[in-house]
Amino acid sequence: MLDLDAMRKRENRYRPDRVKRRKVLRMLLKSILGFAFLISFVVCMSAALAHAYYALLEAPWLRVEDLQITGLKHAERKHILDALRVPRYANLLTLKTAELSRRLESIPWLESSVVRIEPPGRIVVEVQEREPLAIIQADDLLLVDRKGILFSRTAREKHPDLLFVTGFQAMELQVGTTLPDEPLEELKEMCTALAKFKDWLPTSLISECRWLGEAGFTLYTPQRTIAIQMGSEGFEEKLVRLKGIFAMLRENQWLDSVTRIDLDYPNRAYVERHFPPQKDT
Numbered sequence: 001m002l003d004l005d006a007m008r009k010r011e012n013r014y015r016p017d018r019v020k021r022r023k024v025l026r027m028l029l030k031s032i033l034g035f036a037f038l039i040s041f042v043v044c045m046s047a048a049l050a051h052a053y054y055a056l057l058e059a060p061w062l063r064v065e066d067l068q069i070t071g072l073k074h075a076e077r078k079h080i081l082d083a084l085r086v087p088r089y090a091n092l093l094t095l096k097t098a099e100l101s102r103r104l105e106s107i108p109w110l111e112s113s114v115v116r117i118e119p120p121g122r123i124v125v126e127v128q129e130r131e132p133l134a135i136i137q138a139d140d141l142l143l144v145d146r147k148g149i150l151f152s153r154t155a156r157e158k159h160p161d162l163l164f165v166t167g168f169q170a171m172e173l174q175v176g177t178t179l180p181d182e183p184l185e186e187l188k189e190m191c192t193a194l195a196k197f198k199d200w201l202p203t204s205l206i207s208e209c210r211w212l213g214e215a216g217f218t219l220y221t222p223q224r225t226i227a228i229q230m231g232s233e234g235f236e237e238k239l240v241r242l243k244g245i246f247a248m249l250r251e252n253q254w255l256d257s258v259t260r261i262d263l264d265y266p267n268r269a270y271v272e273r274h275f276p277p278q279k280d281t
Contacts, residue, residue, distance in 0.1 A: 063089045063090065063091060063092070063121055064086060064087075064088070064089060064090045064091075064092060064095075064121060064122075064123055065089075065120075065121035065122065066121060066122045066123070067081070067084075067086065067122070067123045067125070068122060068123070068124045068125065069125045069127065070124070070125070070126050070127070071126055071127040071128060071129060072127060072129070073129050074109050074129055074132075075107055075109040075110060075127065075129060079107055080104065080107065080125060080127070083103050083104050083106055083107055084100055084103055084104070084115075084125070085103065086100070086123065092117050092119060092121070092123075095117065095123070097115040097116060097117060100115040100123075100125075101113050101114065101115050104125075104127070108130075108151045108152040108175070109129050109130055109151070109152065110127050110128070110129060110130070111128045111129060111130045111145070112127070112128045113125060113126065113127045113128070114126045130143075130145040130149070130151055131145055131146050132144070132145060132159065132162060133145055133146050133162075133163075133187065133188065133191055134162050134163040134164070134165045134187060134191060134209075135154060135156060135159060135162050135163070135164050135165065136150060136165050136168055136173060136179070137164070137165065137166040137167075137168065137169065138150075138168060138169060138171070138172075138173040138174065139169075139172075139173075139174065140153045140174075140175075141153065141154050141155060141156065142154065142173065142174070142175060143159070143162075144179055144184075144187075146188060147178075148178045148179040148180075148181070148184040149176075149178055149179075150173055150174065150175055150176065150177050150178070150179065151175065151176075152175065153175060160203070160204055161203055161204075162203065163187075163190070163191055163194065163203055163206065163209050164206075164207070164208055164209060165187065165208075165209045165210075165211060166208055166209070166210045166211070167210045167211030167212060167213075168183070168211060183211055186211075186216065186217065186232050186233070187211075187217075189233070189235055190209065190217055190230070190235050192235075192236075193235035193236040193238075193239055194206075194235075194239070196236060196239075197239050197243070200243055201239065201242075201243075205221060205222065206219050206220065206221065206222075207220050207221065207222035207225075208220040214232070215229075215231070215232070215264075216229075216230055216231040216232030216233070216264065217230045217231070217232070218230065225259070226258055226259060226260065226261060227259065227260045227261070228242065228260075228261045228263065229260070229261070229262040229263060229264050230263055230264065231263065231264035238263040238264075241263060241269055242261065242263060242269075245261060245269055245271065249271075254273060257273045257274050258271060258272070258273050258274075259272050259273065259274050260272035
């Protein structure tokens with residue numbers, strides 16, 4: 001005879017396991033459906049964003065309509081545009097300002113640049129140009145800035161207001177190299193002093209400024225070829241003395257016979273004259 005109580009107990013023992021499995025299956029099904037919904041949502045959003053992005057790429061109000069450049073003194077606008085390589089009507093979203101700034105590093109005259117975008121349709125380029133200090137005679141004529149960087153080849157007639165400096169040929173200077181600190185600091189002091197006396201002694205009246213190492217600088221005048229030894233310091237005070245010496249020489253009509261003036265002395269100067277031979281009487 002069957003034991004009904006035992007069978008009921010056996011059925012009750014397996015019923016919790018079936019309920020638990022059903023709960024697990026429902027949770028798994030919900031997870032699968034949720035994941036599928038999430039994937040569908042992501043795909044739909046990606047498609048919508050892609051469609052919106054490509055629509056923005058075609059938007060006329062995001063096209064480059066104007067390119068403004070500020071800070072130009074010597075560099076030419078055409079060279080800036082050629083270096084930037086921004087296509088006409090390019091979309092602003094496709095441009096990277098950092099990359100555009102890096103492209104401008106190829107222009108010798110530019111010390112730094114900042115590129116920014118001003119919607120709708122404008123690119124603004126702010127440039128800081130190098131300040132040329134002098135023309136250096138090396139294998140080529142080179143422009144040097146106030147940091148000592150030789151940044152561009154040049155010709156004297158392009159910059160008649162800049163001091164022409166020789167004496168550096170042995171240094172093998174070229175574009176991209178730097179003038180040593182000692183002559184650079186002396187040259188900066190010389191140019192600063194000459195700028196204060198430009199009304200009396202403009203750079204156009206100095207045919208050459210020769211660097212002599214430890215002996216400093218010597219200036220040469222173009223017409224009478226007077227060598228003016230300036231040394232390596234105190235240039236402003238020496239130019240004051242030189243102005244007085246020139247006034248005295250003109251007053252006595254000796255200027256045409258002077259060949260050399262040495263100002264590298266404290267509070268005095270050495271003047272060398274050429275005396276024509278005396279005629280027999």
